[in-house]
Amino acid sequence: MTDPLTSAERTAWFRHDHFGMFIHYGTYAVAGRQEWVKYFERIDDDTYRRYADHFDPDLYDARAIARLAKEAGQRYVVLTAKHHEGFCLWDTATTDYSVASTRGRDLVREHVEALRAEGLRVGLYFSLLDWSHPDYTIDWSHPLGNRPDVDELNATRDMGRFRAYMREQLRELLTGYGRIDYLFADFTQPAVRDGLPGKSAEDWDAAGLLAMCRELQPAMIVNDRFGLPADLVTPEQYQPVRPVEVDGERVLWEACQTVNGAWGYDRGNVDDKSPELIVRMLVETVSLGGNLLLNVGPTARGEVPERHADILREVGRWMRRHQDAVYGAGPAEDAEAPSGVIYTRRGDTLYAHVLAWPFKTLYLPGLAGRAAFARLLSDGTEIVIDAGSEEPEESHLNPSAPPPGTLTLTLPTCRP
Numbered sequence: 380m381t382d383p384l385t386s387a388e389r390t391a392w393f394r395h396d397h398f399g400m401f402i403h404y405g406t407y408a409v410a411g412r413q414e415w416v417k418y419f420e421r422i423d424d425d426t427y428r429r430y431a432d433h434f435d436p437d438l439y440d441a442r443a444i445a446r447l448a449k450e451a452g453q454r455y456v457v458l459t460a461k462h463h464e465g466f467c468l469w470d471t472a473t474t475d476y477s478v479a480s481t482r483g484r485d486l487v488r489e490h491v492e493a494l495r496a497e498g499l500r501v502g503l504y505f506s507l508l509d510w511s512h513p514d515y516t517i518d519w520s521h522p523l524g525n526r527p528d529v530d531e532l533n534a535t536r537d538m539g540r541f542r543a544y545m546r547e548q549l550r551e552l553l554t555g556y557g558r559i560d561y562l563f564a565d566f567t568q569p570a571v572r573d574g575l576p577g578k579s580a581e582d583w584d585a586a587g588l589l590a591m592c593r594e595l596q597p598a599m600i601v602n603d604r605f606g607l608p609a610d611l612v613t614p615e616q617y618q619p620v621r622p623v624e625v626d627g628e629r630v631l632w633e634a635c636q637t638v639n640g641a642w643g644y645d646r647g648n649v650d651d652k653s654p655e656l657i658v659r660m661l662v663e664t665v666s667l668g669g670n671l672l673l674n675v676g677p678t679a680r681g682e683v684p685e686r687h688a689d690i691l692r693e694v695g696r697w698m699r700r701h702q703d704a705v706y707g708a709g710p711a712e713d714a715e716a717p718s719g720v721i722y723t724r725r726g727d728t729l730y731a732h733v734l735a736w737p738f739k740t741l742y743l744p745g746l747a748g749r750a751a752f753a754r755l756l757s758d759g760t761e762i763v764i765d766a767g768s769e770e771p772e773e774s775h776l777n778p779s780a781p782p783p784g785t786l787t788l789t790l791p792t793c794r795p
């Protein structure tokens with residue numbers, strides 16, 4: 380089957396928007412101890428089922444979350460339709476282990492409709508791991524992986540049946556909710572740990588799942604966590620957490636980060652990142668040609684914790700004034716930023732993100748004579764280009780003079 384879209388066509392919005400929201404939401408929020416709680420605390424199925432029984436997203440307001448993402452400047456939003464614990468946030472016919480069965484809600488539909496209403500791109504996270512399914516073979520990442528009778532348990536499990544189950548679930552998500560812009564499949568790690576192997580691309584029939592994605596959602600970006608062999612990974616899938624180049628081309632990449640060091644809701648966690656740190660992470664990511672997918676973990680009742688919402692709103696206040704340095708921007712390949720400065724470029728405009736505000740003078744080596752005009756993004760006011768900066772006096776006359784070719788700018792005493 381020929382691909383109807385080129386990688387460039389499929390990924391144009393992703394490469395432009397740069398900034399997305401990740402939402403980790405599921406039964407683990409009731410535990411309030413992050414999304415791997417079943418594994419880390421080796422919680423048995425019956426005990427863990429209590430969390431599903433008491434999972435009531437009565438305050439989950441997808442539209443409010445979509446508006447928060449929009450206010451923060453996050454232009455795509457990825458919701459965990461199913462995380463590793465296997466609980467489904469959509470009205471699936473494959474299992475009763477879903478919020479549709481327990482609460483009569485289809486949170487994926489609410490998510491999709493809210494994003495479209497706010498003009499945001501639709502992303503779904505789908506866990507390839509599924510700790511709830513009786514045919515999913517127990518590997519190093521499974522809560523039962525420490526059982527002495529693992530081999531006997533696995534002898535009763537049929538991954539062929541699990542693959543059919545998983546494929547049907549993914550088909551439901553790709554056919555029942557209109558256009559999906561981004562699928563975040565997660566994760567493939569075949570290495571042996573604690574004496575047990577992980578899962579490989581073959582365990583998922585990754586090539587078959589990718590072919591189904593292309594058939595059902597031709598425009599959808601799919602990440603690289605199916606574990607596909609390199610010859611099946613196309614640039615828009617190759618999403619390492621750091622920039623790499625394939626055949627001389629910097630491939631699409633996305634840094635997944637959290638507001639507070641936790642994916643799922645973590646009640647005792649106070650490790651919140653400051654808005655300034657998040658802005659710096661975003662700018663650094665854009666300066667390297669990538670995207671930042673920043674996660675929030677709603678509470679068990681479905682609300683984004685107020686502290687985290689406030690942080691995102693503060694980031695949004697920065698974005699409103701500086702979005703031109705992010706959206707449609709990318710690396711400034713032709714200029715090397717001095718320490719404490721990050722460059723992004725959009726068209727013929729270079730954006731210098733000053734991380735530590737200097738006392739009066741900003742020196743930008745190698746840029747003398749290349750700036751027709753300079754201004755602050757925050758208030759739009761002119762920044763004076765020091766007349767002498769084209770040919771600064773030779774350093775032997777003034778040892779503190781900047782090296783020749785340095786663009787010298789006089790900044791206001793404090794950041795407006």
Ligand code: FHN
Binds near residue numbers: 415566635642
């Ligand atoms: O195991 C998951 C984890 O819970 C979380 O969903 C992250 C998000 O990128 N992905 C896996 C770990 O890499």
